[in-house]
Amino acid sequence: MAPIHDLRIGVDLGGTKIEAIALSAAGATLARSRVATPRGDYGATVSAVAELVRRTEREAGAEDPAAPGIGVGIPGALSRHNGRIKNANSTWLIGRPFDRDLERALGRPVRLANDANCFALSEARDGAAAGAASVFGVILGTGVGAGIVVDGQILEGRNAIAGEWGHNPLPWPRDDERPGPPCYCGKAGCIETFLSGIGLARDHEAAGGRARSANEVAAAAAAGDPAAGAALARYHDRLARALAHVVNVLDPEVIVLGGGLSNLDSLYREVPARLPAYVFSDRVDTQIVAPRHGDSSGVRGAAWLWPASGEPAP
Helix, strand or coil, X not given: XXXXXXXXXXXXXXXXXXXXXXXXXXXXXXXXXXXXXXXXXXXXXXXXXXXXXXXXXXXXXXXXXXXXXXXXXXXXXXXXXXXXXXXXXXXXHCCCCHHHHHHHHHCCCEEEEEHHXXXXXXXXXXXXXXXXXXXXXXXXXXXXXXXXXXXXXECCCCCXXXXXXXXXXXXXXXXXXXXXXECCCCCXXXXXXXXXXXXXXXXXXXXXXXXXXXXXXXXXXXXXXXXXXXXXXXXXXXXXXXXXXXXXXXXXXXXXXXXXXXXXXCHHHHHHHHHHHCCCCCCCCCEEECCCCHHHHHHHHHHCCCCCCCCCXX
């Protein structure tokens, strides 16, 4: 059996799957489990997370209950105003006291954090940005978001929205980028509408290319397709503009790219090459790197929300 003080449990609550991980005190993976998310059913979601935590602890060889506290990454944030979930694209969570309901189901304390914050924390603790004093962790996938970690701690902000980078307007828009595609947040021209996978696919088709997914656009560009190559070049420039705003405001030591589009090798050549044109500095030394833990970063970061001892983080 694994001792209590040697175990952390993290959960990544996604729109289609829920994943849990058990980490040792040193960060080694002891067990991982996943189940389908009961979409649209709040009560079933709470029950599914609780049972998955118990199962993961058993698979890690730990007595039940083992971890004193559970960390959960969510696609949204906990409102500081009323203690309920807000801004979640898993809409059945909105307005619910998810942490309190899960605590009742497990009989243990729960810490929630935005899933992008968990990604950034994972890469800052023992990932591609380990040792950096300031980290901006970007998610480029179905949506676009980010998390901020300073001195090993998540920066949530006064309104619990620090890192909601995807819902700012695309910087320095060209004439043909105004007003921009409509966003589900109710505005138009958000960074997310340009830099998500859907945004890349939409831009390619709108410019005369045939309908393709983001991955198909990237593959066609690599094969020499002119329309796909032009769409990917626009994507590089837009990402450079969007990250330049982050550098100008936050000036992080490291930017880690996550999400499905972070697998595009060209991002790590083309975006740094374009940054100096937009950053207010004589030179740009910001590192832009791929994640060390890949798709595991979110759930690992959730586990890092609690120290192994279960005591509050410093």
